[in-house]
Amino acid sequence: MFEKKILNTILTAAVFVMTSGSTLADSITVYSPQGEENVAWISQQAEAAGHEVEFLRAGGGELFSRLEAEKNNPQADVVLGLNDTAMARLKFQEMFQKHIPVWADGLPNVYKGRDGMVHKFWQTPVVIAYNPDKLTPETAPKSWLDLVKPEFKGKYVLGPTKWGTTQVLLSGMLMRFADADGNVSDEGWDFMNTFYANSASVNNGGDKVNLFKQGDAFIDLSWFGGTFREAAKAGYVPTLVNSEGGTPFVAEGIAIMAGSDQAEDAKKFVDWFGAPDVMAAYAEKFGQMPAHPDAIALSPAEVQEQTGLVDPQLINWDVVAAKLDSWLQKIELEIK
Amino acid sequence: MTFTSSTQNGRLERIAFFSGIILLLWFLFTFLVLPLLTTFQVAFFSSGEFRLAEITADLSASSRVKKALLNTAWMTLATTVTVGIVGIFQVAVLEYFHVKGRTFLKVAFAIPLVFGSVVAATGYKFTYGPAGVVTQLLQRYFPAIESDWFIGGHGVLYSQTFLLTSFYYLFLRAAMRRVDYSTVEAARSLGASEFTILRRVVLPVIMPTLFAVMLLTIYTSTVSFAVPEIIGGRDFVMISQIILVLNSLGRPDMAAFLALFLGLFIMSMILLMQWIEAKGSYVGGSKTPVPIKLKRVKSPLTNIVLHGIAYLLAGVYILPVFLIMAFSFAPAESIGTEVFPSSFTLSNYASVFSGGTATGPFFNSIRMGLLAIVIGLSATLFAVPIMVKYNNWLTRLLDIGFFLPWIVPSVLLAIGLIVTFDTANPLVANQVLLGTFLILPIAYTIHVLPLMVRFLRAAFMGIDPSLEEAARSMGANGIYRFRRVILPLVIPTVVLAAGYTFNEILTEYPLSAFLYNVNNRPISIAILDSDKSTNLEQAAITLVYAVLIMAFSMAVILFAERLSLGKGPKTNSL
Numbered sequence: 001m002f003e004k005k006i007l008n009t010i011l012t013a014a015v016f017v018m019t020s021g022s023t024l025a026d027s028i029t030v031y032s033p034q035g036e037e038n039v040a041w042i043s044q045q046a047e048a049a050g051h052e053v054e055f056l057r058a059g060g061g062e063l064f065s066r067l068e069a070e071k072n073n074p075q076a077d078v079v080l081g082l083n084d085t086a087m088a089r090l091k092f093q094e095m096f097q098k099h100i101p102v103w104a105d106g107l108p109n110v111y112k113g114r115d116g117m118v119h120k121f122w123q124t125p126v127v128i129a130y131n132p133d134k135l136t137p138e139t140a141p142k143s144w145l146d147l148v149k150p151e152f153k154g155k156y157v158l159g160p161t162k163w164g165t166t167q168v169l170l171s172g173m174l175m176r177f178a179d180a181d182g183n184v185s186d187e188g189w190d191f192m193n194t195f196y197a198n199s200a201s202v203n204n205g206g207d208k209v210n211l212f213k214q215g216d217a218f219i220d221l222s223w224f225g226g227t228f229r230e231a232a233k234a235g236y237v238p239t240l241v242n243s244e245g246g247t248p249f250v251a252e253g254i255a256i257m258a259g260s261d262q263a264e265d266a267k268k269f270v271d272w273f274g275a276p277d278v279m280a281a282y283a284e285k286f287g288q289m290p291a292h293p294d295a296i297a298l299s300p301a302e303v304q305e306q307t308g309l310v311d312p313q314l315i316n317w318d319v320v321a322a323k324l325d326s327w328l329q330k331i332e333l334e335i336k
Numbered sequence: 337m338t339f340t341s342s343t344q345n346g347r348l349e350r351i352a353f354f355s356g357i358i359l360l361l362w363f364l365f366t367f368l369v370l371p372l373l374t375t376f377q378v379a380f381f382s383s384g385e386f387r388l389a390e391i392t393a394d395l396s397a398s399s400r401v402k403k404a405l406l407n408t409a410w411m412t413l414a415t416t417v418t419v420g421i422v423g424i425f426q427v428a429v430l431e432y433f434h435v436k437g438r439t440f441l442k443v444a445f446a447i448p449l450v451f452g453s454v455v456a457a458t459g460y461k462f463t464y465g466p467a468g469v470v471t472q473l474l475q476r477y478f479p480a481i482e483s484d485w486f487i488g489g490h491g492v493l494y495s496q497t498f499l500l501t502s503f504y505y506l507f508l509r510a511a512m513r514r515v516d517y518s519t520v521e522a523a524r525s526l527g528a529s530e531f532t533i534l535r536r537v538v539l540p541v542i543m544p545t546l547f548a549v550m551l552l553t554i555y556t557s558t559v560s561f562a563v564p565e566i567i568g569g570r571d572f573v574m575i576s577q578i579i580l581v582l583n584s585l586g587r588p589d590m591a592a593f594l595a596l597f598l599g600l601f602i603m604s605m606i607l608l609m610q611w612i613e614a615k616g617s618y619v620g621g622s623k624t625p626v627p628i629k630l631k632r633v634k635s636p637l638t639n640i641v642l643h644g645i646a647y648l649l650a651g652v653y654i655l656p657v658f659l660i661m662a663f664s665f666a667p668a669e670s671i672g673t674e675v676f677p678s679s680f681t682l683s684n685y686a687s688v689f690s691g692g693t694a695t696g697p698f699f700n701s702i703r704m705g706l707l708a709i710v711i712g713l714s715a716t717l718f719a720v721p722i723m724v725k726y727n728n729w730l731t732r733l734l735d736i737g738f739f740l741p742w743i744v745p746s747v748l749l750a751i752g753l754i755v756t757f758d759t760a761n762p763l764v765a766n767q768v769l770l771g772t773f774l775i776l777p778i779a780y781t782i783h784v785l786p787l788m789v790r791f792l793r794a795a796f797m798g799i800d801p802s803l804e805e806a807a808r809s810m811g812a813n814g815i816y817r818f819r820r821v822i823l824p825l826v827i828p829t830v831v832l833a834a835g836y837t838f839n840e841i842l843t844e845y846p847l848s849a850f851l852y853n854v855n856n857r858p859i860s861i862a863i864l865d866s867d868k869s870t871n872l873e874q875a876a877i878t879l880v881y882a883v884l885i886m887a888f889s890m891a892v893i894l895f896a897e898r899l900s901l902g903k904g905p906k907t908n909s910l
Contacts, residue, residue: 028856031854036874052768055854056852056853056854056857058849058860058861059849062849062850064585065583065747065751066754066849066850069378069750069751069754069755069758069850070754070758070770071770072755072758072759073758073759073770073771075770075771075853125405131834161581161585162581162584165387167731201569201570203565203566204566206875207466210466210467211466213467213673214466214467214483216483325585325586325587328585329582329585332400332578332581332582332585333394333397333398333400333401334396334397334398334399334400336400336570
């Protein structure tokens with residue numbers, strides 16, 4: 001009796017598992033680390049424009065490792081939104097194919113390579129911002145290098161090294177101490193030691209917001225949009241620092257996988273996605289700054305105002321891409 | 337009924353047996369050994385040559401690696417002791433002493449079974465962490481307390497003490513049921529003190545299980561990741577965290593090397609566990625134990641203390657879960673600002689269900705979990721009796737094979753699986769498994785195999801061999817004997833194992849992140865998506881997911897537990 005019941009359960013389960021098949025027509029698969037709301041918006045707009053797209057989302061780090069592991073048989077058709085270094089490293093591994101989208105015309109050279117594989121569609125500075133209730137322009141840090149001063153101890157927050165933002169700001173600082181090949185001087189590593197020792201650290205976004213909310217921290221190192229979003233949650237309006245020596249800008253790119261079996265559809269999607277009107281609509285929705293000048297011109301005023309708020313630090317991302325892992329390894333094993 | 341038909345039966349049975357063996361060996365080789373070898377091959381040789389000297393030099397130069405090893409060692413030692421004390425106390429309360437409100441305590445103590453990994457660690461931080469409720473309350477009365485008082489090694493130890501008691505709850509209670517009450521009564525009537533009875537009658541029966549459970553705790557604490565990651569803070573790092581960081585920094589070789597180092601330790605634990613188990617299986621008490629009658633504590637003071645501790649413990653278990661439930665019904669703004677929600681709403685639940693974002697992944701996870709459990713049970717129900725019955729080098733090898741998934745971190749295993757099955761593989765009929773629905777359920781199966789074997793070994797070890805001999809002497813064939821004699825005896829454990837591992841699958845993250853595709857996005861990915869966002873609305877939605885999973889898992893566990901252990905002992909009415 002009892003035994004029969006168990007057997008029945010198992011059989012029902014088996015039937016249930018087998019009969020519920022998968023449905024995948026001929027939509028293209030896009031790997032993206034974008035936030036849930038952003039992806040929802042993009043898929044909606046893409047569908048309205050006649051593109052069949054399925055998004056697969058995961059953290060930037062996992063997505064990158066996954067793409068590397070799947071190298072022999074790529075499951076993605078398009079990679080959308082990994083940052084400069086990650087895109088450069090995938091490109092070096094010959095994982096992308098050439099496609100020059102229609103919107104590449106007029107895109108500044110820093111946002112596209114000569115090989116025509118990766119094109120950047122939006123950009124954002126990783127800034128220093130502070131809570132004006134706690135600091136004044138006189139007492140606030142003037143540059144990234146000021147953060148190691150004793151008065152800022154514990155007042156700025158670092159996320160884990162797997163966060164894209166953390167990687168960008170560390171790269172920006174180390175590149176100030178690096179030669180043309182990306183070899184960092186001893187002085188640079190001494191600085192990094194103090195920089196870490198002086199920081200508060202968290203491993204998720206919620207904890208970070210809490211530190212600001214409670215007033216324990218008041219200097220935010222974050223990407224532009226994130227700074228304002230987090231500050232709103234913590235209850236203040238941030239003031240930006242135009243750092244001496246420049247502020248690192250990070251740009252996110254789009255590329256088509258070399259092994260894509262739906263390259264034609266993928267190309268159409270890329271052509272559509274980066275077009276100035278779509279980028280401008282995205283900028284309006286999420287307040288993010290497009291890379292394309294035409295898209296910036298179409299964007300709402302508050303997005304346009306963002307350009308020129310901080311001066312860019314010129315960084316050769318190809319050099320960073322080659323060095324980043326060894327830098328992070330040193331930080332993780334010897335500094336943290 | 338003739339002579340010939342029975343030999344024919346015998347031949348069929350032999351054919352079935354050997355086909356089963358071949359199928360099993362194919363399965364283990366294809367899905368366990370090969371991906372694992374691939375993992376190490378990719379890790380050590382993908383960059384050209386194996387740089388052993390560089391790896392060991394870099395690792396041994398790192399103060400952080402040394403600290404992590406040291407932390408892991410003392411945390412494991414301390415956890416084993418504290419978990420042992422709490423676990424044994426629970427079993428005593430549930431299975432030996434008469435305590436009022438046993439059903440309530442049983443549900444409270446079952447919480448770690450459904451509240452594990454990331455969800456649980458987050459729950460503890462939510463309760464005791466910097467913005468936590470307990471912290472806010474403490475600060476109200478003792479303003480000097482730092483808001484991060486809980487973060488660090490002591491917080492990890494505290495959390496692990498209450499989160500790792502599941503094995504005691506599952507195994508040690510079952511072992512207590514094998515204690516023969518007539519022996520207890522006999523000893524009592526001969527004037528033995530209660531302490532002597534515990535030491536001389538009860539302890540010998542449960543000793544092998546106790547050891548096995550302790551070793552499982554050692555294993556779990558050694559590879560602990562979620563709790564130190566979330567509660568350890570920057571100064572308390574354990575070795576699993578270092579392994580994952582190294583892997584994400586493009587140093588899979590260093591990660592795999594550390595994992596192998598850890599794996600050797602874990603393997604020796606497993607071998608020790610099996611040796612103890614094999615030695616202890618003959619201790620088994622009575623064949624038909626008279627169920628224990630719960631003992632009433634005579635001294636009123638002792639009784640009050642006993643009840644006090646039991647209910648305090650239940651409170652510790654319930655608090656984080658209760659807070660998560662309460663805040664899942666609260667407006668998002670109250671999270672982290674209020675000690676207890678001042679108003680309640682259903683909008684978080686509404687947004688989870690109306691968006692349809694919950695139901696899809698939840699259904700996917702259930703589907704894949706069921707498939708993994710059916711495959712896993714088929715393999716282990718066939719293999720474990722053979723491994724228990726025949727003791728030779730082949731079965732011992734088989735046994736170790738099942739535990740291989742425990743010596744590599746899931747992230748590395750996922751990469752191994754991708755690389756093994758990314759092209760047409762002759763072992764799976766020249767199919768490409770990567771990108772299919774099946775690869776994730778297969779990974780889940782691998783993930784739960786060691787625990788299943790662990791569970792089933794204990795069950796099969798407990799079967800009296802004379803039962804099967806009796807059936808055989810009466811002419812029952814092998815399949816009949818298995819179906820009608822053996823299976824009914826192990827079904828309780830099978831159900832419990834299925835329930836427990838199913839819950840593990842629901843919250844599995846690393847394998848899921850690497851192997852899911854757009855058609856089978858599992859619930860753990862959906863949760864993490866919302867957890868990573870700094871959006872407060874999302875924080876509330878994470879709590880909703882946590883509550884849904886816990887409710888579902890609790891139903892599974894209580895159902896399995898009822899099937900397997902029944903209602904439990906009665907109180908001694910004398």
